[in-house]
Amino acid sequence: MKTDILNENDLKNLVDLFYGLVLKDEDLKPFFRKINFETHIPKMVQFWSFAIFETPGYTTNLFQVHQHMPLRKEQFSAWLALFNQTIDELFEGPNALKAKQRAMVIALGMESKIVS
Template sequence: MAAAKSDISDLKDIQLLVDHFYQLVQHDELIGPIFSAAISDWEPHLQQMYRFWNAALFGAPGFTGNPFAKHARLPIAPQHFKRWLELFSQTVLNLFEGEKATEAIHRANLMAEMFMRRLDSLRNNNRTPIV
């Protein structure tokens, strides 16, 4: 019998989620090469993602940055966002269950939708993202 899963409840859970998720990302045939080309040192990126998700799910201070600007110059398309969401949702559902787990998946979907809309607007209007 499988052990009952708990909800995402603190920074340790976020670290577990982020670490497992990015392990999958790094080995993924579709999005792994994009991340590998963009990130030379994973530790600062992981630390930033811990702060991001801690702020997103628990309102904790500490996250600074412009996530969209970091992604705007990357060669990403809807299929990359779809795969990112699949891996993220899979990771959340494999590790957790509960209100915060559901919220994490919902927030990831909203973020992906917003990024895709903004990227489409930038690219179709031949604009350069402000970084």
């Protein structure tokens, strides 16, 4: 039986599986070619801990981080679909739903600012 996202270890599993899928996606993987995952994954875990558990300390402006990337609408849709797929594969419950809702709101906000 699936459980909800309960702690940072769950977030680590979420982020690891998500990037496993992202790096198999021909359209998304080029964005991560130069990214050091040893430092990137802990940042993602910290971000999701802030977004789901309200853990203080994550202050990065996500719009600024993504602003320079040549992102198109379809890539946001692909990113979101893989994120939702990852959550549904691993978890079930209020935090799982909250993660999907946060991801959607942030992705749509970013998309409306970045995609011309």
